[in-house]
Amino acid sequence: MGPSDWELVQQSRGGDRDAFRTLVERYQRKVAALALGMLRNPEDALDVVQDTFAKAYQSLDRFKGDAAFYTWVYRIAVNLCIDVQRREAKMPQVGLELREGEDGAEQDLPAAVAHGADPEDPFRRARDAEIARGIQQAVSELTPEHRAVILLREVEGLSYEEISRVLDCPKGTVMSRLHYARKQLQERLRGLR
Amino acid sequence: MTCDDVRRLLHPFVDTELPPPMLLAVARHAGSCLACDAALRELTELREALVGAVDRRLETLDLGGVWTGVSQAIDRHETRVHRDARVRRLAVWGPTLALAAGVALAVGLWNGWTSGGVPRPGPTPSRVAGGEPPARVAPRPPATMVARDGLRNRAAFDRLWGRGIEVKREPKAGTTVVWVAHVDDSVE
Numbered sequence: 001m002g003p004s005d006w007e008l009v010q011q012s013r014g015g016d017r018d019a020f021r022t023l024v025e026r027y028q029r030k031v032a033a034l035a036l037g038m039l040r041n042p043e044d045a046l047d048v049v050q051d052t053f054a055k056a057y058q059s060l061d062r063f064k065g066d067a068a069f070y071t072w073v074y075r076i077a078v079n080l081c082i083d084v085q086r087r088e089a090k091m092p093q094v095g096l097e098l099r100e101g102e103d104g105a106e107q108d109l110p111a112a113v114a115h116g117a118d119p120e121d122p123f124r125r126a127r128d129a130e131i132a133r134g135i136q137q138a139v140s141e142l143t144p145e146h147r148a149v150i151l152l153r154e155v156e157g158l159s160y161e162e163i164s165r166v167l168d169c170p171k172g173t174v175m176s177r178l179h180y181a182r183k184q185l186q187e188r189l190r191g192l193r
Numbered sequence: 194m195t196c197d198d199v200r201r202l203l204h205p206f207v208d209t210e211l212p213p214p215m216l217l218a219v220a221r222h223a224g225s226c227l228a229c230d231a232a233l234r235e236l237t238e239l240r241e242a243l244v245g246a247v248d249r250r251l252e253t254l255d256l257g258g259v260w261t262g263v264s265q266a267i268d269r270h271e272t273r274v275h276r277d278a279r280v281r282r283l284a285v286w287g288p289t290l291a292l293a294a295g296v297a298l299a300v301g302l303w304n305g306w307t308s309g310g311v312p313r314p315g316p317t318p319s320r321v322a323g324g325e326p327p328a329r330v331a332p333r334p335p336a337t338m339v340a341r342d343g344l345r346n347r348a349a350f351d352r353l354w355g356r357g358i359e360v361k362r363e364p365k366a367g368t369t370v371v372w373v374a375h376v377d378d379s380v381e
Contacts, residue, residue, distance in 0.1 A: 017264065024263055028256050033248070036247055037243075045254065046254060046259070050262035053259070054270065057263070153208060154239070154244060155244055155247050159208075160205075175204070178208075179204055185243075189238070189239060
């Protein structure tokens with residue numbers, strides 16, 4: 001078993017880059033999953049991952065250790081994703097549909113289906129890809145706050161308490177946002193089936 | 194537990210946010226109620242679809258270069274921090290050093306002025322309009338100590354004595370030195 005997050009944070013504060021590298025490698029996949037869910041463009045997501053850890057390193061002195069390191073990092077990541085979305089919202093969305101078309105059936109295929117009983121069935125692949133695209137589209141239509149809640153819960157597996165810490169909002173707000181987001185996505189999912 | 198009770202608890206149930214007794218109660222009800230079971234399955238499918246979509250996209254993302262990017266960003270940040278610290282130090286000490294340099298310069302000028310080392314401003318000869326060019330003043334010889342090889346005996350000393358010329362013997366050099374108050378060719 002390797003050193004704890006807190007130990008690595010302490011070493012990183014002392015200028016130990018290798019310790020911080022361990023932290024980055026421990027959580028980069030989780031942060032990337034969150035960023036990919038929040039943002040449509042993979043390049044933007046990758047930038048957010050890098051910026052998240054760079055910012056975390058610069059702010060290590062402010063990390064008190066009263067919460068888990070990863071919830072603190074998620075918080076930075078969510079804020080950066082929201083910043084990117086705001087910037088995107090001000091820019092024209094040229095080429096977005098083309099990108100979706102390029103990624104298409106292969107990328108949007110849910111893993112559960114891809115590794116399922118009959119992944120070669122072209123009808124099933126096409127249908128599931130359509131469902132995945134539909135969900136992705138529905139997620140992107142949620143507000144950033146609702147999107148963050150549903151991704152932190154469903155993809156990252158955070159508890160309500162942890163989500164409330166990441167988003168700095170009451171637990172009741174987390175529950176209501178989660179309920180709303182799920183309802184929206186379920187309606188979209190029903191329409192696709 | 195009724196269907197309405199269960200529907201209200203479905204979300205915290207799938208999120209395992211309920212206390213164990215309630216988790217058990219909801220699970221028992223869903224096991225015997227097709228409608229609630231379907232609602233539960235719908236939530237689970239939504240989760241699977243979301244996780245699956247994100248996972249597939251994640252597989253296409255190359256995370257191998259993340260640390261390099263982070264490390265470079267940290268380097269840039271530290272360079273910026275050091276530069277800012279230098280600028281701050283300069284902002285604090287710069288005015289002080291400038292003031293000290295100014296004072297030193299002023300003191301130096303004042304000392305030079307009062308000791309005559311620095312020429313006082315005034316009209317130079319060439320600026321005197323219409324005037325005669327200033328006469329060239331022959332350089333005045335300083336009070337000179339002249340050694341005279343010919344004055345080696347007392348008679349010669351006596352001859353010079355009383356002519357405004359002071360004669361001294363410099364025993365350590367073995368020579369006679371004549372101190373003259375002014376240049377007088379007759380001495381020769």
